[in-house]
Amino acid sequence: GNSVTQMEGPVTLSEEAFLTINCTYTATGYPSLFWYVQYPGEGLQLLLKATKADDKGSNKGFEATYRKETTSFHLEKGSVQVSDSAVYFCALSGLDGATNKLIFGTGTLLAVQP
């Protein structure tokens, strides 16, 4: 079936370090891919998305490229800040016709230390 696998956390980094959170997917078709972020005490927010192969989504210094050949959508940021500490969820949708329901990974906790 359709699924998303992302690296387990927690990921602990020092401020200004480079971030990669790996995400791979299994899908029967060509999904749209998303990264959602959940800051402490807040609801899920869309961070970035890509709707077709080789598209790059970017927002707030974060980037992810839709790689069909490796079925991956890894999240990267060149220099993290303490304020980036949150749980990051990789997700896919668009495989079921009209519904557009999201299928999420288990989430990766990022902790950035000053």
Place this chain on the structure above:
Amino acid sequence: GAGVSQSPRYKVAKRGQDVALRCDPISGHVSLFWYQQALGQGPEFLTYFQNEAQLDKSGLPSDRFFAERPEGSVSTLKIQRTQQEDSAVYLCASMRPGTQTQYFGPGTRLLVL
């Protein structure tokens, strides 16, 4: 409103009680989704509405779970005869036509004792 709102934010229920969780989507958002998020897990799809029509309820875990959106705006997720395994955060999301971006509410944290 400015965003998706959900109420109550927290609910404690005794096993066997019925609960009702409310979602107010963003005005004009035709699509509405319910997800269940267990502790330490990603959200899992429960059900989907387009206006008042429930087009997909494949994720509802049992017939104790029921959702409605009678006027195509506010939605209610009802859980009958709650069990301990129903303890989770219940998330509501809405989406504008023609987009793929879902906007999430803060969730209702349900604890069944």
